[in-house]
Amino acid sequence: MGTMATRTFLRLPQVIQLTGLRKSAIYKRIALGQFPAPIRLSARASAWASDEVESWQQLQLDNRDAAA
Numbered sequence: 001m002g003t004m005a006t007r008t009f010l011r012l013p014q015v016i017q018l019t020g021l022r023k024s025a026i027y028k029r030i031a032l033g034q035f036p037a038p039i040r041l042s043a044r045a046s047a048w049a050s051d052e053v054e055s056w057q058q059l060q061l062d063n064r065d066a067a068a
Contacts, residue, residue, distance in 0.1 A: 009047035018053060
């Protein structure tokens with residue numbers, strides 16, 4: 001069997017802390033297709049897949065390095 005990366009669900013305060021973006025900036029980027037959309041966990045709870053947020057972070061670093 002292959003190895004699976006550990007995936008956790010991140011709630012909004014964790015996403016804000018990890019990205020440095022405010023809530024409004026996160027949702028604006030989601031609407032523009034520039035940030036991963038949250039996953040609906042229940043009628044009142046959403047979260048982001050940690051691996052998707054990490055991929056977005058890596059893309060930001062790659063874009064910065066490509067521009068340098």
